[in-house]
Amino acid sequence: MTNPHLAEYSRRMNRVLDHIDRHLDAPLDLATLAGVANFSPFHFHRVFQAWLGETLGDYLRRRRLEVAASTLAIHPDEPVLNVALGVGFGSGEAFARAFKSRFGVTPSEWRRQTPARWQAELDAIRARRMQNRNPDQPDRKHDQAGAGAAGHDEGSSPDTEISMNVTIQTLPPARVAYLRHIGPYGPALGQFWRGHFAPWARTHGLSGNTSYGIGYDDPSVTPPEKCRYDAAVEVPADFVATGEAGIADLPGGRYAVARFSGDVRTIGDAWMTLTRDWLPSSGYQFDNRPCFERYTGAPDEDTSREDFSCELCIPVRPL
Structure with a gap:
């Protein structure tokens, strides 16, 4: 049986994560987020780190950069500065420095490399399918899905072709x-x-x-x-x-x-x-x-x- 106090704790912290994702373009101070969770501001940073395994500041920086990376990839015509402002960076220069520190390339380079990254992932899928057809290849691996699934299970991917209707x-x-x-x-x-x-x-x-x-x-x-x-x-x-x-x-x-x-x-x-x-x-x-x-x-x-x-x-x- 789930501990009711632990369950309430989790619900409050999930509410904070949801609030952060909806307001990445705005200042997200500790007191505001503590209020979302209905926790004391004095202790909230310790509570957050204990629950998520990273500080509030590290989490905010990571989420902003991850959302920016996805936006750059899936919206190729969006100006880089708009992407930066949309996730809460005050300038393009600060965003570019933080992005390169996290991903090893500039935002523009990341965007230019997107087709090659996606093609490499598709090639890996096709190679895995070919490997699964060969019973002499025992080392089959189950990759993570981009969006998750209710029914993901252990075991190798079977010999199934995917068609899109x-x-x-x-x-x-x-x-x-x-x-x-x-x-x-x-x-x-x-x-x-x-x-x-x-x-x-x-x-x-x-x-x-x-x-x-x-x-x-x-x-x-x-x-x-x-x-x-x-x-x-x-x-x-x-x-x-x-x-x-x-x-x-x-x-x-x-x-x-x-x-x-x-x-x-x-x-x-x-x-x-x-x-x-x-x-x-x-x-x-x-x-x-x-x-x-x-x-x-x-x-x-x-x-x-x-x-x-x-x-x-x-x-x-x-x-």
């Missing part, structure tokens, strides 16, 4: 309750859904509701142990979150939606194919809303790896 849809906004996982994407997410989220959803009578898997971080940019993922389910307006569960509004709007069906061990490859192969030739670009997986009901503990389906949804706007 993508439609552009306008999805309504959704009010969701979520439980958060912080750590590497991959097999741990399947364990999180089966062992933690699905029992919680069933206990609260939510198992039949539309649910979502929301990965907030790119593990090629964010350290795997810092990646955040929400398992979420739609809830009515009067639903009250307790313990570690949080409430969020998932924005509606235009999304590219691809139906995935098959072995869950290939879902990471499907995300990669959708976002870094289909999207560049589609006439669309990423919009500033989260990507997510959408399920017709909360995947339960007995979800089969061979009979798994969901919709992969990425927010888009025209080029």
Whole structure:
């Protein structure tokens, strides 16, 4: 049974992380964030470091640079200065220094290298598939997905080709309750859904509701142990979150939606194919809303790896 005090602690701290992501372009002082968590400002920096394993200042700097790196990659026409200001840097020069210190290249170089980085990742996927066809190659590896998945499991990726049948849809906004996982994407997410989220959803009578898997971080940019993922389910307006569960509004709007069906061990490859192969030739670009997986009901503990389906949804706007 979850310790109710620990659950409340986690819920408050997750509220702070959500607030930070929504206000990266604004000053984020300790007193304000302590107020979001309803903790004492005097002790909040110690509480934050103990919970997340890094200081508040280090976390803010990391998130600003990671969001900037993703923005530079997926919005090639956005001026670098606008990207810098959008994540809270006061000048382009300060941003360039901090960015190069973190990623080893200037923001402009990072942007120029994006097609080559994405192609290298696609080549790695294709090489892994070819390796999986060869039974004499025993060293099979399970990579992390860019957005996570409810059903990621242990084992190698099977011999499955990914095809994209993508439609552009306008999805309504959704009010969701979520439980958060912080750590590497991959097999741990399947364990999180089966062992933690699905029992919680069933206990609260939510198992039949539309649910979502929301990965907030790119593990090629964010350290795997810092990646955040929400398992979420739609809830009515009067639903009250307790313990570690949080409430969020998932924005509606235009999304590219691809139906995935098959072995869950290939879902990471499907995300990669959708976002870094289909999207560049589609006439669309990423919009500033989260990507997510959408399920017709909360995947339960007995979800089969061979009979798994969901919709992969990425927010888009025209080029």
